[in-house]
Amino acid sequence: MANSIFTVSEAPDLDISPHLLRTVRFTAPTSGVRIDDADPSLIDRCRAITRVVHPNAAFARTTALRLLGVDLPWQLADDQAVHVVTPRRSERPQRYAIRPHFCGQKQLDVVDRFGLRITSAAQTWLQVAHNLDRDSLVGLGDAMTRRKNPATSVPALSHLLHETFKMKGLTLCREAVDLVRPGTDSPMETRLRLIIADAGLPEPVVNVPARDAADQFLALPDLSYPGLKIAIEYDGDHHRADPATWRRDVERRQSLEDAGWLIITATADDVIRHPDRLVTRIRTAIRARRARLER
Numbered sequence: 001m002a003n004s005i006f007t008v009s010e011a012p013d014l015d016i017s018p019h020l021l022r023t024v025r026f027t028a029p030t031s032g033v034r035i036d037d038a039d040p041s042l043i044d045r046c047r048a049i050t051r052v053v054h055p056n057a058a059f060a061r062t063t064a065l066r067l068l069g070v071d072l073p074w075q076l077a078d079d080q081a082v083h084v085v086t087p088r089r090s091e092r093p094q095r096y097a098i099r100p101h102f103c104g105q106k107q108l109d110v111v112d113r114f115g116l117r118i119t120s121a122a123q124t125w126l127q128v129a130h131n132l133d134r135d136s137l138v139g140l141g142d143a144m145t146r147r148k149n150p151a152t153s154v155p156a157l158s159h160l161l162h163e164t165f166k167m168k169g170l171t172l173c174r175e176a177v178d179l180v181r182p183g184t185d186s187p188m189e190t191r192l193r194l195i196i197a198d199a200g201l202p203e204p205v206v207n208v209p210a211r212d213a214a215d216q217f218l219a220l221p222d223l224s225y226p227g228l229k230i231a232i233e234y235d236g237d238h239h240r241a242d243p244a245t246w247r248r249d250v251e252r253r254q255s256l257e258d259a260g261w262l263i264i265t266a267t268a269d270d271v272i273r274h275p276d277r278l279v280t281r282i283r284t285a286i287r288a289r290r291a292r293l294e295r
Contacts, residue, residue, distance in 0.1 A: 060085035121152035129169030141180035
C-alpha cells in the first residue's frame with residue numbers, strides 16, 4: 001500500500017482501523033484524506049488533496065511554481081502552503097492546510113501535469129505579481145521563458161495579461177512584461193541586464209551566439225553587444241568551484257578575445273553591492289568601442 005491515497009471514509013474498506021489511521025505511518029495533507037507515506041512528495045500531497053476539493057480547483061501560486069519546475073523568487077521561497085484557486089467563490093475549499101483563493105476570471109488558464117490541474121505558468125505569473133517588485137517579477141518571467149525547458153512564452157504572458165481586466169498587481173505586470181526576455185539562464189543575468197538598462201545604456205541581447213569573421217560559432221555570452229564585440233559574462237561562484245566549468249569558461253573567453261571581443265566579467269558583488277561601478281565599466285567600454293569603429 002506504499003504511497004496509497006485514500007479518503008478517511010474509505011479506510012474501513014481498506015482494513016485500516018481508526019487507531020492505525022492516527023499513527024505516523026499515514027500523512028494527512030488536509031482533513032478527510034490520508035497518504036500511506038510518512039514523508040510524501042508535493043505531487044502526492046496534491047494528488048491527495050484533489051480527492052476532497054472541487055473538480056474546478058487548480059493548484060496555484062507557489063505550489064504551481066514548484067509543480068511546474070520554475071525557480072521561485074526569494075520573496076516567495078519560504079511559502080510552503082498548498083495554494084488552491086477556484087473560478088467561483090462557492091467552490092473554494094475550506095479545509096485544514098489548504099490556502100484557498102478565488103479568481104474572478106470566467107475560466108482559469110490551467111495545464112495538466114502529473115495528473116493535476118495546475119494554473120499555467122502565465123496565469124501563475126499574474127497571480128503572484130502583487131507579492132513582488134518589478135525586478136523580481138521580470139526575473140520570474142525570465143525564469144519561465146528560460147533557454148532550457150521554458151514553461152511559457154512572452155506572447156503567452158502578454159495574451160493572458162491582455163485578457164485580464166481586474167487583478168491586484170495588474171499595472172506592475174504591464175510594466176514588467178515588456179522587460180521579460182526569453183532565453184536567459186539565471187536570475188542574476190536578469191538583474192545584471194536590468195541594471196544596465198536602468199542606467200540608460202543600450203540593452204544588451206541575451207544569449208545570442210557570438211561568431212567570427214567566417215561566421216563560425218565562438219561562444220554564447222550571457223549578455224552582449226554583437227555590433228561592438230562586447231560580451232558581458234556573469235561569473236557565479238560555481239564557475240570557480242567546478243574545475244570543468246572553469247576550464248570551459250577559460251576556453252570560451254580565449255576564443256572570444258582571439259576574435260577581437262572585449263569581455264566584461266561581472267560578479268555577485270558587482271550586481272548586488274557595486275552596480276554603479278559595473279555600469280561605469282560597461283559605459284566606458286561602449287564609448288571606446290564606438291570611437292574605434294568611427295575612426
